[in-house]
Amino acid sequence: MGKTSKVKKTKAGTSSGNVQSLPFNTDKGQHILKNPGVVNAIVEKSALKSTDTVLEVGPGTGNLTVKMLEVAKTVIACEIDPRMIAEVKKRVMGTPLQNKLQVNGGDVMKLEWPFFDVCVANLPYQISSPFVQKLLLHRPLPRYAVLMFQKEFADRLVARPGDKDYSRLSVNVQLLAKVEMLMKVKRTEFRPPPKVDSAVVRIAPKNPPPPVNFVEWEGLLRLCFMRKNKTLSAIFKLSNVVEIIETNYRKVCSFKNKPVPKDLNMKTLIENTLSASGYADSRARKMRVEDFLALLLAFNKADIHFIKNNDNQKILGLLPTFLNSFHVRNCREKHATADKMSAIGGDRRSERRKIAADELARQMSALGGQQQNGHHHKGKI
Numbered sequence: 001m002g003k004t005s006k007v008k009k010t011k012a013g014t015s016s017g018n019v020q021s022l023p024f025n026t027d028k029g030q031h032i033l034k035n036p037g038v039v040n041a042i043v044e045k046s047a048l049k050s051t052d053t054v055l056e057v058g059p060g061t062g063n064l065t066v067k068m069l070e071v072a073k074t075v076i077a078c079e080i081d082p083r084m085i086a087e088v089k090k091r092v093m094g095t096p097l098q099n100k101l102q103v104n105g106g107d108v109m110k111l112e113w114p115f116f117d118v119c120v121a122n123l124p125y126q127i128s129s130p131f132v133q134k135l136l137l138h139r140p141l142p143r144y145a146v147l148m149f150q151k152e153f154a155d156r157l158v159a160r161p162g163d164k165d166y167s168r169l170s171v172n173v174q175l176l177a178k179v180e181m182l183m184k185v186k187r188t189e190f191r192p193p194p195k196v197d198s199a200v201v202r203i204a205p206k207n208p209p210p211p212v213n214f215v216e217w218e219g220l221l222r223l224c225f226m227r228k229n230k231t232l233s234a235i236f237k238l239s240n241v242v243e244i245i246e247t248n249y250r251k252v253c254s255f256k257n258k259p260v261p262k263d264l265n266m267k268t269l270i271e272n273t274l275s276a277s278g279y280a281d282s283r284a285r286k287m288r289v290e291d292f293l294a295l296l297l298a299f300n301k302a303d304i305h306f307i308k309n310n311d312n313q314k315i316l317g318l319l320p321t322f323l324n325s326f327h328v329r330n331c332r333e334k335h336a337t338a339d340k341m342s343a344i345g346g347d348r349r350s351e352r353r354k355i356a357a358d359e360l361a362r363q364m365s366a367l368g369g370q371q372q373n374g375h376h377h378k379g380k381i
Contacts, residue, residue: 022061022083030081031190032060033122038189042200043067045182046120046146055142057108057121057131062088068120069097076116077101078108113138119145125194128153129169136176136205144204146182154181154199161286168225175212175289178204212293219306220296224284232295233280236270245270248305258303273302 033039042064048054052072059065059077065088068075079085085103092098104111109127113134119142123131128149135145149157152165157173158181159165173179185198227235235241246266253260274280277298279291287295299305 022087030058030060030084030124031122031192031194033063033185033189034191035189036063038183038185039063039067041183042120042146042148043071045200045202046118048072048118052117053115055113055116055119055121057119057123059088059103060084060122062091064120064122065101066091066097069100072100072118074100074102076104076114078104078106078111080105080107109134115140117143119147121145122148125150125153132157132173132203135203136173136209141205141207141209144202146200146202148185148198148200150194151184151197151199154201157201157203161288166285167228168221171221171225171287171289171292172218173203175217175292176209177206180204210293212296216296216300216306217292220292220299221284223306224287224292224295228284231281231283233271233274236274237267242267242270245304245306248307249303251307252303252305256303269302270304273298273304 046054046068048068048071050071050073053074053076054068054072056065056068056075056077059079061084065075065077069092077088079088082105085105088101088103092101104114109130119135121131131147135142155165156167156169158179159167159170180202182200182202185200187193187195187197190198223235223241224232236245246264249264249266249269250260252258271280277295279287279295279298282291296306
């Protein structure tokens with residue numbers, strides 16, 4: 001405890017007096033980590049290499065920056081506040097670390113990001129969601145990011161099916177990345193203290209990313225999570241949902257030069273598709289990423305798509321590679337095994353869902369390399 005207290009008093013080096021009196025703008029999320037033990041833990045969990053270029057967002061007075069400069073090849077610090085920029089530069093001026101630091105002034109959400117291996121950030125909490133989206137859409141993909149979030153947001157990121165915090169955000173991020181809770185940080189570890197506790201999360205993007213049409217994926221999830229505790233059967237029976245899907249169905253038929261069946265009953269088509277997929281009685285709050293992928297596959301094969309009114313031009317590209325390459329024959333053979341299991345007391349629908357989802361995950365893994373240079377649709381997370 002004695003050592004910790006001493007470091008706190010001198011943490012800003014020769015400019016510690018200026019930092020202590022520097023007013024922080026909490027409206028911009030300026031809450032500076034004051035506990036060197038937490039700073040060291042974040043650097044340790046970041047597992048930086050001597051060859052790494054690190055993107056740091058919101059360096060503040062440079063407590064974390066200096067520690068990372070001691071390990072990494074380069075730290076590119078993005079900071080919007082000119083006072084903080086001056087403070088960070090002052091921390092390393094005249095030291096061997098000076099040439100390893102690059103400071104980019106401006107709003108990180110508007111700046112063009114450079115190449116980096118790892119991102120480490122104590123983020124302003126108001127940009128958490130758009131920042132994660134920008135991170136996962138950035139190319140080339142970083143190895144991973146170690147990010148400080150409001151604890152409630154972090155809980156949603158890492159939530160698993162069945163957890164109370166499991167949401168559309170959880171599914172979207174876990175589609176594109178592996179997420180892991182690294183540590184929790186009390187509000188008292190900051191100066192000035194925020195109103196809530198924080199948590200550090202590692203986000204490791206899947207590389208290559210899954211070959212999914214994100215416009216469709218997002219459209220499906222919005223419907224499934226509009227009432228996440230209800231069964232999918234109940235949600236997809238809603239008149240406004242049926243109307244939206246039928247409109248999309250007719251658009252797809254038009255682009256494919258495929259006649260719309262005269263006896264089309266969209267409600268029945270949806271019910272039959274859900275029943276055949278095995279997900280009719282499922283609830284979004286308990287479905288895995290693989291389950292949603294398998295469900296999207298089932299709908300697409302019935303020419304049921306999930307697009308917005310302004311996405312008409314994207315209809316022609318709706319079928320992503322994984323849909324065309326999914327081996328239905330293999331699934332049917334495995335479904336036959338599931339049918340036999342039901343004769344001895346197995347749950348056929350549950351087994352079919354698992355088989356379809358697991359097979360889709362295997363196919364996507366095998367096909368992922370084909371999509372490295374492909375087009376990826378942007379969408380909100």
